Structure formats: structure tokens, C-alpha cells
Amino acid sequence: xxxxxxxxxxxxxxxxxxxxxxxxxxxxxxxxxxxxxxxxxxxxxxxxxxxxxxxxxxxxxxxxxxxxxxxxxxxxxxxxxxxxxxxxxxxxxxxxxxxxxxxxxxxxxxxxxxxxxxxxxxxxxxxxxxxxxxxxxxxxxx
Numbered sequence: 001x002x003x004x005x006x007x008x009x010x011x012x013x014x015x016x017x018x019x020x021x022x023x024x025x026x027x028x029x030x031x032x033x034x035x036x037x038x039x040x041x042x043x044x045x046x047x048x049x050x051x052x053x054x055x056x057x058x059x060x061x062x063x064x065x066x067x068x069x070x071x072x073x074x075x076x077x078x079x080x081x082x083x084x085x086x087x088x089x090x091x092x093x094x095x096x097x098x099x100x101x102x103x104x105x106x107x108x109x110x111x112x113x114x115x116x117x118x119x120x121x122x123x124x125x126x127x128x129x130x131x132x133x134x135x136x137x138x139x140x141x142x
Contacts, residue, residue, distance in 0.1 A: 048072045053084040054092060062092055066099045074105050074126050082112060087120040096122055105129075 052069050054062055066083065073081045085092040100106045105127045112121035 048076050048078075050078050050080065051082045051084065054096075055084065055086060059092065062095050063099055066096055067103070070099070070103055070106065070124070070126070074129055077129060079126055079128065081124050081126065082116060082121055083124060084117055084121045087118075093119070093122065100124060 048069075050073070052065075054065070057065050062085075069083075070081070083096050085096050097109065100109050100122070107125040107127050109122050109124045111119055112123050116123070
């Protein structure tokens, strides 16, 4: 028995009702102009804190998210931030550390202590915003 016949026997002739429901949904979408696949058509601003967890960030966006996060944290005056990237096989950690290497206002970074994530997180120290972000004009550390 073809699957169409089996479905008709199981649910009866519902194709007319389904067609009507689809047409109504399309009309409603046209009127409201709501994208059902994007519940937040406008950017959502989230208050910055000294911790960011990358577990919910798609891997293709990690680099951009970290760059923007560091910029915002620096502007907000944070001296230290924690980036939670997870342990895994170390791919995200390497992406994070590549960004840190190329960010002029990052003073240094280290693995987090075990109670703060261990190898699954990186602690980053930022130069104060009052210092120049030029690598040649950074204050000397002891």
C-alpha cells in the first residue's frame, strides 16, 4: 500500500484542511511581516559582565563574538574577564587565544583555576582604557 493511501486511511482526507491552514498562515505572515525563524528581528542588547560563556555561540561566530565582547568589556572598564570556552579538544580555546594575541589592549591571559573552569576557561587581564592600545606604548609589567 502506498504511503499516501495509508495516511488517508489513518487520518482521513485532511488535505483540504491542511491546504486552508497553510493559506491562512501565509496570509497572516504577510500581514504581520513576522519571520517565524527569527524571533528577534531587532538586535538584542545584553548587559556586559566579566564572564562570557561560549557554549551557546555557534562555532562560526566565536571569533566575532569574542572580539566584540573584549571591546565592550574594555570600554566598560573591566580589568579582568573570564571566557568560558569548554574543554573539548581545544579548538575554541585556540580561537579565543588567537583573538587575545591580536587584541592590543589584552595584557595577558591564563587558564582559569580549577574552581573557575580550569582548562575550560581563560582568565584575561585587560589594560586600563586610559592607556594607549598601541603595543609599543603599553605600560611595562614587572
